[in-house]
Amino acid sequence: MILTKDMYVPALRWRQGEYQALASLPAAAKDRVLPYVIIPEVEFDFELWQPKKTVQEHVHPFAARFNAKWGRRPALVGVHPSISEKPMGDGRDTFTYVFEALRAFQATAIPVIPLDASVAITASVRTIIAVDGQGAAIAVRIVDLMKPDARARLEALAKSLGVGLDDIDLIVDFGAANFEPYDAFAGAFISAMRRLGDVSAFRNFVVVGTAIPESFKDVAKGMDKLTRHDWLFYQTLISRLPVGMRRPNYGDYTIVHPEFAPVDMRKVKSAGKLVYTTSEVWEIRKGGAFRDNPEQMHDHCASILASGKFSGASFSSGDDYIAKCAIRAKGPSNQPWWKFVTINHHITHVLNDLAIFADGS
Numbered sequence: 001m002i003l004t005k006d007m008y009v010p011a012l013r014w015r016q017g018e019y020q021a022l023a024s025l026p027a028a029a030k031d032r033v034l035p036y037v038i039i040p041e042v043e044f045d046f047e048l049w050q051p052k053k054t055v056q057e058h059v060h061p062f063a064a065r066f067n068a069k070w071g072r073r074p075a076l077v078g079v080h081p082s083i084s085e086k087p088m089g090d091g092r093d094t095f096t097y098v099f100e101a102l103r104a105f106q107a108t109a110i111p112v113i114p115l116d117a118s119v120a121i122t123a124s125v126r127t128i129i130a131v132d133g134q135g136a137a138i139a140v141r142i143v144d145l146m147k148p149d150a151r152a153r154l155e156a157l158a159k160s161l162g163v164g165l166d167d168i169d170l171i172v173d174f175g176a177a178n179f180e181p182y183d184a185f186a187g188a189f190i191s192a193m194r195r196l197g198d199v200s201a202f203r204n205f206v207v208v209g210t211a212i213p214e215s216f217k218d219v220a221k222g223m224d225k226l227t228r229h230d231w232l233f234y235q236t237l238i239s240r241l242p243v244g245m246r247r248p249n250y251g252d253y254t255i256v257h258p259e260f261a262p263v264d265m266r267k268v269k270s271a272g273k274l275v276y277t278t279s280e281v282w283e284i285r286k287g288g289a290f291r292d293n294p295e296q297m298h299d300h301c302a303s304i305l306a307s308g309k310f311s312g313a314s315f316s317s318g319d320d321y322i323a324k325c326a327i328r329a330k331g332p333s334n335q336p337w338w339k340f341v342t343i344n345h346h347i348t349h350v351l352n353d354l355a356i357f358a359d360g361s
Helices: 016-023 055-059 062-070 094-104 119-132 150-161 182-196 229-240 296-306 317-326 335-359
Strands: 008-013 036-039 075-079 109-114 136-141 168-175 204-209 222-227 249-252 271-277 281-289
Touching: 008 016, 008 204, 008 335, 016 062, 016 335, 055 094, 062 075, 062 094, 075 094, 075 136, 094 109, 094 119, 109 119, 119 136, 119 150, 136 150, 150 168, 150 182, 182 229, 204 229, 229 249, 229 335, 249 335, 271 296, 271 335, 281 296, 296 317, 317 335
Parallel strands: 008 036, 008 249, 036 075, 075 109, 109 136, 136 168, 168 204, 204 249
Antiparallel strands: 222 281, 271 281
8 A cells, every 4th residue: 555645643552542533433534544453451459469461352353343443455564662572371372372363354554664674573563464465564763763773674674574665655754743843853863764764665655643632630620721742743844854855754753652551540640631633733621530530521612713723513423523513412421432522633633634735835
C-alpha cells in the first residue's frame, strides 16, 4: 500500500476507546487511514500486586477483535517491547502468535519492529514477511535518526528481514518531543534526512509524534487549551522541505500520550474531562473526579457546543454523542467511552485538516 499525501497514520494502543473509535469511522474515512496499532503492555493489578492477565490471556483476543473492528483493511501492527519477547502459552513468540492468528482472518497486517529489534524478533518477522508478502515497517526514534550510522542500520535490518527498502515503511517516531521552535526543529530534522540519504527508496515514509501531556494534572480546571504543536510543526516542516526531498505522511498518538505509567486507581481519582480537537488546539474541559460526579460530562459537552468550536453533530460519531450528552439525551457513560468519543472526533478532524492542507500544499 502506497500512502497518498492526504492519508493519516494514527498510532493507537489497542484498548477499547481506540478500537471503538476506529471501528466507528465511515468507510470513506477508513479509506484514508492506515492505523499503526500497538498491542499494549499488560495492565497491573495494584491490589494483588501482579499483572491483571498472563501474556497469553492479554494477547489472545487481539486477532478476533482486530477482525471485528477493522476487517481486512491494511494496518501496521506492532507489539509493546515489554511483551514482544514473552512466550505465549504454547511457546510461540508474540509476533508469530499474533500474525498466525491474523492470517486466519485474511488480515492485511504489516509487522512493525524497532530499529534495535533483537535477533529473535527479527527472525520471527522475517518468517512473517515471507509468508504474508506484506513487507514490514521499521520504527526509528529521532535520537537514532540523528546518528551517522542510521542508514547503514536500516539497510542491515531490511537485509536481515529478507526484503529491500522498497518493501519497508519507515516510521520516524518523535514521541513527545519539544517541537518548538518549529523552524529550528524542522531544520534539524531536514539535516538528519540529508544525512540519511534518499528516503524515496522506502515504500512509505511517516512521522509520528504528540504534544499531548503524559498527565493532565497541570491543565486548569474549567476551560483550558493545549496547542497541537506536533501538527503545527508538521505544517512548518512541509513548507521547509527542499525541492526533491520526499514528503512524509503525518501520524500522531491521537489524544493519548505514548508512554503508559501504571497508576494505582485506589489512590488516584481521574478527573472528568473532554479533550476536543480543533485546527490548532485541543479545547479542554476539566472538572473534578469522574467517579464522584459523572454528571459533569453534560456540562463539559454543553460548554464545547457553546464555544463556537464545535464541528457539528454530523461531523463524527463522537460529535453526535457530545451533542446528545449536552442536552442530556445521552448519559455520561464511563471514562473509556469518552476516549472513544474524543478519539473518533480527533481522527475525523485530522483527516479534514490533512485534506485541506494537501490541497493547499
